[in-house]
Amino acid sequence: MNSTKQDRSFLFQVVLRATFLFIALNAIFAVTPHELGSLFLRNVSIYNTLVPGRERLPFGENPAEAYNLSLNNLDAMFASHVIAGTPKVDDEFRVVLIGDSSVWGFLLENEDTLSAQLNKQGLVNDAGQQLRFYNLGYPTISLTKDVLLLKRARHYQPDLVVWLTTLEAFPYEKQLFTPLVQNNLDKVLQLLRSDTLKIDPNDPAIIQPSFLERTIVGQRRPLADVVRLQLYGFMWAATGVDQYIPDSYTPRAEYLEADESYYGLLPGDLPEETFAFGALELGNGYAGEVPVLVVNEPMFISQGENSDIRYNFFYPRWVYDAYRQLMAEISATNQWNYVDAWQAVDNTEYTNSAIHLTPRGSQQLASFLAEHILDIANNPD
Amino acid sequence: MTLNQLLVFTTLALIAAPFFNSRWRGWTLMIGSVAAIYWLQPSTPIRNLDFWLPTATLGLTVLVWSLTREKEQENGPRADLIAGIVLLVTVLAIAAMRFLPFQITPSRPPQLYQVLIALVVLAAIGLILWRTASGKALSLNIGVASILLLFIVLKSHPLAENASAAIRGLTGQSTDLANAFDIRWLGFSYVAFRLLHTLRDRLSGRLPNVSLRDFTTYVIFFPAFTAGPIDRVERFIGDLENDFRLDASQTILGLKRIAIGVLMKFVVADSLALFALDPNNVFQTESTTWMWVLLYSYSLRIFFDFAGYTHIAIGIANLLSIQLPENFDRPYLKANLTAFWNSWHMTLAQWFRAYYFNPLTRWLRGRGWSITAIILIGQLTTMALIGLWHGVTWNFLIWGLWHGLGLFLHNRWADFAKSRITISNQAIANIGGALLTFHFVVLGWLWFALPELEQSLYALGILFGGGV
Numbered sequence: 001m002n003s004t005k006q007d008r009s010f011l012f013q014v015v016l017r018a019t020f021l022f023i024a025l026n027a028i029f030a031v032t033p034h035e036l037g038s039l040f041l042r043n044v045s046i047y048n049t050l051v052p053g054r055e056r057l058p059f060g061e062n063p064a065e066a067y068n069l070s071l072n073n074l075d076a077m078f079a080s081h082v083i084a085g086t087p088k089v090d091d092e093f094r095v096v097l098i099g100d101s102s103v104w105g106f107l108l109e110n111e112d113t114l115s116a117q118l119n120k121q122g123l124v125n126d127a128g129q130q131l132r133f134y135n136l137g138y139p140t141i142s143l144t145k146d147v148l149l150l151k152r153a154r155h156y157q158p159d160l161v162v163w164l165t166t167l168e169a170f171p172y173e174k175q176l177f178t179p180l181v182q183n184n185l186d187k188v189l190q191l192l193r194s195d196t197l198k199i200d201p202n203d204p205a206i207i208q209p210s211f212l213e214r215t216i217v218g219q220r221r222p223l224a225d226v227v228r229l230q231l232y233g234f235m236w237a238a239t240g241v242d243q244y245i246p247d248s249y250t251p252r253a254e255y256l257e258a259d260e261s262y263y264g265l266l267p268g269d270l271p272e273e274t275f276a277f278g279a280l281e282l283g284n285g286y287a288g289e290v291p292v293l294v295v296n297e298p299m300f301i302s303q304g305e306n307s308d309i310r311y312n313f314f315y316p317r318w319v320y321d322a323y324r325q326l327m328a329e330i331s332a333t334n335q336w337n338y339v340d341a342w343q344a345v346d347n348t349e350y351t352n353s354a355i356h357l358t359p360r361g362s363q364q365l366a367s368f369l370a371e372h373i374l375d376i377a378n379n380p381d
Numbered sequence: 382m383t384l385n386q387l388l389v390f391t392t393l394a395l396i397a398a399p400f401f402n403s404r405w406r407g408w409t410l411m412i413g414s415v416a417a418i419y420w421l422q423p424s425t426p427i428r429n430l431d432f433w434l435p436t437a438t439l440g441l442t443v444l445v446w447s448l449t450r451e452k453e454q455e456n457g458p459r460a461d462l463i464a465g466i467v468l469l470v471t472v473l474a475i476a477a478m479r480f481l482p483f484q485i486t487p488s489r490p491p492q493l494y495q496v497l498i499a500l501v502v503l504a505a506i507g508l509i510l511w512r513t514a515s516g517k518a519l520s521l522n523i524g525v526a527s528i529l530l531l532f533i534v535l536k537s538h539p540l541a542e543n544a545s546a547a548i549r550g551l552t553g554q555s556t557d558l559a560n561a562f563d564i565r566w567l568g569f570s571y572v573a574f575r576l577l578h579t580l581r582d583r584l585s586g587r588l589p590n591v592s593l594r595d596f597t598t599y600v601i602f603f604p605a606f607t608a609g610p611i612d613r614v615e616r617f618i619g620d621l622e623n624d625f626r627l628d629a630s631q632t633i634l635g636l637k638r639i640a641i642g643v644l645m646k647f648v649v650a651d652s653l654a655l656f657a658l659d660p661n662n663v664f665q666t667e668s669t670t671w672m673w674v675l676l677y678s679y680s681l682r683i684f685f686d687f688a689g690y691t692h693i694a695i696g697i698a699n700l701l702s703i704q705l706p707e708n709f710d711r712p713y714l715k716a717n718l719t720a721f722w723n724s725w726h727m728t729l730a731q732w733f734r735a736y737y738f739n740p741l742t743r744w745l746r747g748r749g750w751s752i753t754a755i756i757l758i759g760q761l762t763t764m765a766l767i768g769l770w771h772g773v774t775w776n777f778l779i780w781g782l783w784h785g786l787g788l789f790l791h792n793r794w795a796d797f798a799k800s801r802i803t804i805s806n807q808a809i810a811n812i813g814g815a816l817l818t819f820h821f822v823v824l825g826w827l828w829f830a831l832p833e834l835e836q837s838l839y840a841l842g843i844l845f846g847g848g849v
Contacts, residue, residue, distance in 0.1 A: 007629035
């Protein structure tokens with residue numbers, strides 16, 4: 001056999017074997033039980049080993065400058081959080097904070113977020129346990145997303161869950177709005193199977209990946225995101241930066257549209273079933289023995305044009321007033337720990353949205369909540 | 382070059398290979414390279430500039446060819462006339478894509494009549510140069526000076542900004558928005574080296590006869606267009622003239638080089654880039670340890686990025702039966718700085734050695750300068766020029782001088798140690814030398830990775846104990 005013939009045969013063999021391996025690996029990846037992948041991701045992370053865990057869940061719209069990115073893999077997200085690498089000690093009273101971008105700390109450095117401000121208070125309960133707060137907030141407003149995170153947070157043995165929310169998280173159409181919910185099919189379906197949430201598990205918003213989409217090729221972007229999250233860990237360790245905070249931003253809207261409608265509802269028309277109160281019930285249920293403090297989070301109240309009609313960009317006055325009343329009633333009926341903090345922060349302490357706080361605003365909210373939290377920490381049962 | 386572009390180039394090379402024969406190969410490579418440089422050109426904020434820049438590359442190529450061409454070539458003017466017409470038609474065809482729903486240029490090409498006028502003017506200038514100035518020392522020197530001037534304008538921020546403002550004025554766009562980065566002329570640095578090489582070789586009478594078709598293919602050969610290597614024209618046309626034979630072993634070799642390049646560039650280098658030192662993160666880093674990590678990451682990243690591109694270029698060229706020269710040979714493992722520069726961006730170093738260092742040192746020797754002074758001046762100015770080739774800034778100059786000084790010191794040390802020091806354990810000496818050389822190069826990257834003096838000095842301070 002001459003060398004050209006040998007080379008041709010070698011080339012053919014290489015192509016054949018490479019094709020077989022490619023197909024086989026993709027097929028194996030696609031049929032591998034999700035739990036196995038979860039187990040791997042939970043245990044293989046540079047965070048909390050090579051580099052410190054992140055103070056908040058990974059989220060970033062500008063990865064190159066924030067050294068952070070948004071991904072939908074809950075296992076990788078939690079594995080990168082400091083809570084995953086912090087064993088609970090006897091003298092710790094562990095409090096996890098869940099909620100939207102205001103809890104995560106949009107436009108706030110890590111040392112200014114609500115959880116950091118609460119930690120700075122140095123709260124100690126009557127049993128001598130130090131209250132240690134963990135930021136498990138995540139930008140995007142949806143109660144279902146919060147329940148997803150709350151359920152996952154149970155792995156980290158919290159003694160108290162503080163759940164900050166606002167009316168915008170309640171409409172049914174917001175429940176499946178966030179990519180985190182849309183891309184965690186198996187976990188969301190567990191929530192949806194419960195009648196409490198009243199959401200159709202076959203809703204087209206929920207992404208049900210096909211076989212091809214579950215292969216390595218189909219999952220290349222999510223897989224690359226997990227790897228990038230690890231690599232950005234070095235930058236997180238080097239700089240402590242996990243969010244790009246611009247020098248200036250467009251402030252929250254002061255002048256508002258003369259629009260009284262809210263998700264198609266008009267004044268006087270607020271059926272309870274319009275909103276996913278069931279998610280609150282579900283969340284409280286998942287918390288089990290762990291007490292949950294539900295907080296109606298503070299919001300900016302506009303003084304500008306049409307402020308007689310609307311409180312702010314998000315809410316017409318009538319609907320927000322009705323929501324507050326409804327929340328108080330439902331919480332009382334269900335015996336939930338509920339605190340209405342809607343005016344706990346000075347109106348000047350909001351940044352680019354009606355719910356995002358300045359460092360001072362965050363401090364004010366922490367001071368307001370400290371007393372309520374301590375009450376529960378002293379009487380957790 | 383993106384991964385998609387690479388895939389297209391590789392596939393086209395493999396598909397086209399069996400249909401090549403010696404007659405069509407040259408034409409296919411020229412037309413393919415012309416189309417590729419328009420496709421590779423990134424978009425610019427100045428209207429139609431992403432079309433005019435590749436056109437200018439072709440224009441420069443044709444003009445330099447006109448200047449360097451022997452009046453009496455083997456194939457006579459007919460073959461070159463055909464090549465000129467093919468070039469013209471190819472560019473017009475690319476411009477005519479403005480009437481199609483898709484274009485290979487990043488934005489819609491300009492009006493066809495504008496392109497036609499530009500090409501006719503260019504052809505006329507080329508013809509006049511060929512008739513009147515071809516091969517004359519004065520015109521060749523003017524050619525060298527013009528390319529150097531263009532180079533300086535593009536690589537110097539204030540001048541590039543002024544140039545941008547001037548072009549913006551011509552296109553009716555706001556000159557207030559002019560920016561040095563507006564003129565993203567892809568491949569110009571490497572094109573300039575190839576053109577200078579041919580002009581200088583024509584001056585010294587070493588340039589072989591090259592047809593317009595082969596000359597154009599040499600200058601804009603698409604695998605090496607964006608990041609080298611810098612080939613020599615006589616070697617390149619030798620490959621072009623050889624019978625094309627893509628056999629299985631050459632295919633394996635080409636694909637292997639491409640695969641290694643993809644791994645180095647798109648996996649390793651792009652991953653390292655996420656935590657490599659850059660102007661955004663330098664002041665955010667206050668820890669000595671992490672500053673070293675970021676600097677190491679940058680050092681490895683620049684190697685894997687550049688060497689990866691070279692592998693890809695050589696691999697694609699292999700599939701087209703062109704053997705491009707090697708550009709890297711495990712430079713970070715070399716035991717001294719001279720060996721490093723003989724294995725890092727080798728074709729650039731060879732270019733400067735041939736066209737600057739050797740003539741300069743010969744000239745200084747002729748004037749009776751001492752060896753030490755000749756080496757010092759030669760190394761410092763050569764490396765300073767290599768630094769400035771990357772951009773006319775203080776930091777690039779310092780980077781060049783840093784290496785120039787390092788090369789000089791190594792040269793003197795090697796000369797001193799040769800007869801005085803006996804090394805008992807060569808392996809340990811090599812490891813120690815490699816570590817020392819690597820760290821010398823790594824510290825040099827401080828001036829290369831960061832554009833401002835202040836940033837480099839800050840990083841240097843943190844690296845040596847100023848951190849927390």
